[in-house]
Structures are given as C-alpha cells and as structure tokens.
Amino acid sequence: KNQVEQSPQSLIILEGKNCTLQCNYTVSPFSNLRWYKQDTGRGPVSLTIMTFSENTKSNGRYTATLDADTKQSSLHITASQLSDSASYICVVSASSPDFGNEKLTFGTGTRLTIIP
Amino acid sequence: DTGVSQDPRHKITKRGQNVTFRCDPISEHNRLYWYRQTLGQGPEFLTYFQNEAQLEKSRLLSDRFSAERPKGSFSTLEIQRTEQGDSAMYLCASSPQRQETQYFGPGTRLLVL
Numbered sequence: 001k002n003q004v005e006q007s008p009q010s011l012i013i014l015e016g017k018n019c020t021l022q023c024n025y026t027v028s029p030f031s032n033l034r035w036y037k038q039d040t041g042r043g044p045v046s047l048t049i050m051t052f053s054e055n056t057k058s059n060g061r062y063t064a065t066l067d068a069d070t071k072q073s074s075l076h077i078t079a080s081q082l083s084d085s086a087s088y089i090c091v092v093s094a095s096s097p098d099f100g101n102e103k104l105t106f107g108t109g110t111r112l113t114i115i116p
Numbered sequence: 117d118t119g120v121s122q123d124p125r126h127k128i129t130k131r132g133q134n135v136t137f138r139c140d141p142i143s144e145h146n147r148l149y150w151y152r153q154t155l156g157q158g159p160e161f162l163t164y165f166q167n168e169a170q171l172e173k174s175r176l177l178s179d180r181f182s183a184e185r186p187k188g189s190f191s192t193l194e195i196q197r198t199e200q201g202d203s204a205m206y207l208c209a210s211s212p213q214r215q216e217t218q219y220f221g222p223g224t225r226l227l228v229l
Binding site: 004034036041042043044045046049089091103104106107108109 | 120156157158159160161205207209217218219220221222223225
C-alpha cells in the first residue's frame with residue numbers, strides 16, 4: 001500500500017529560526033514528490049515539485065530535498081516568518097499505466113506554528 | 117482572479133438532505149480532481165476528470181456521491197442523503213496536463229447536522 005508519513009506531527013518555533021520537516025514514503029512506481037502549504041480553512045498551495053532525478057529545489061525561503069534511494073524528503077524553511085504558520089503536506093505521485101490519471105498519496109501534514 | 121474557485125465556501129445541512137458543490141477550474145486546464153479532507157488529515161482522492169470524461173473514481177465515492185463535468189469546464193459534486201460522516205472539506209484541483217502541479221481551490225466546508 002502506498003503511504004506517506006510526515007514528521008513531526010506539529011512544530012512550534014520562534015520567528016526568525018530555521019526548521020526542517022521530514023517526509024518518508026513508500027510509493028511505487030515513483031513519479032514525483034511535491035510539498036504543499038495549506039493555511040487553515042484554505043486549499044493547499046504548491047511550494048515545490050521534484051522528479052526522480054532532482055535532489056534539491058528551492059522556492060524562496062523554502063528548500064526541498066529528495067533522496068529517491070532512501071525514499072525520504074525534507075522541507076527546510078529558513079528565517080521563518082509569522083506567515084509561515086500553516087500545515088505542510090508532502091504528496092507523492094505514482095505513475096499510472098492507465099491513460100491520464102496519476103495517483104497522488106498525501107501525507108497527513110506537519111502543523112507549523114511560528115511564534116513572535 | 118484566475119485561480120480555481122469553488123462555491124459555496126461553506127454549507128450546513130441536515131442529515132438526509134442533498135447538497136451540490138461547484139468547481140470552476142483554471143481556464144484551459146483539462147484535468148480536474150475532487151478530494152475530501154477531514155480535520156487533521158491530508159486530502160483523499162475522490163474522482164478525476166480529463167475534459168468531460170470521468171476517468172477514475174475512488175472507493176470512497178459511494179453511490180450517494182456523483183460528479184459531473186458536462187462541458188469539460190466546471191464540475192459539480194453532488195451528495196445525496198447526506199450523513200454526518202460526510203462532514204469534511206471538499207477540495208477541487210485542476211492541472212493542465214499529467215504530472216503538472218495541481219492547483220487547489222479554497223474548498224467547500226460541509227457540516228452535516
């Protein structure tokens with residue numbers, strides 16, 4: 001069964017500090033891995049998307065890494081801001097032999113709270 | 117605003133009633149997805165459209181659920197005879213092609229009393 005596990009479940013850090021969120025997956029056959037940010041009561045917003053051949057990708061203060069051998073990914077947030085408070089969801093896509101659909105497996109997310 | 121829009125944003129209904137949600141994807145995105153998200157969980161896939169064709173439905177989509185995308189543009193998700201367990205956020209996403217980023221709408225939060 002395809003699974004995506006994230007840790008920690010929740011995290012509280014001071015404004016300005018850095019943090020790293022973890023994602024482990026067992027999804028096969030792997031296609032790509034995405035990190036989404038979801039504010040409370042809103043839809044997820046894409047941060048990064050990485051394919052098998054990419055091991056790091058940045059989007060401003062967000063840097064995602066991917067180790068396809070160990071099936072692990074991390075999302076590093078630098079110089080956190082109050083607006084970074086949100087849930088961060090790791091999503092892994094599996095290739096589908098059927099026409100069209102790719103199968104996404106979502107993690108349960110890490111709830112990040114930035115305090116002033 | 118050219119993002120994915122959903123209507124209504126919130127819906128409160130009594131058990132046994134029917135509800136219908138609408139999703140307007142980003143213009144020219146031919147792929148449209150419906151997800152359900154309960155509190156503290158990640159989104160769960162419900163169904164997927166390629167243009168007007170519904171290509172896949174999750175086992176989560178019981179007979180009480182039906183989705184349509186008649187002209188390959190907007191989509192509707194109907195829940196008949198709602199149950200309290202249907203209370204969740206219903207998210208719609210669209211993408212231009214396979215493996216491209218899915219852009220999510222703001223969601224419709226359903227509460228079944």
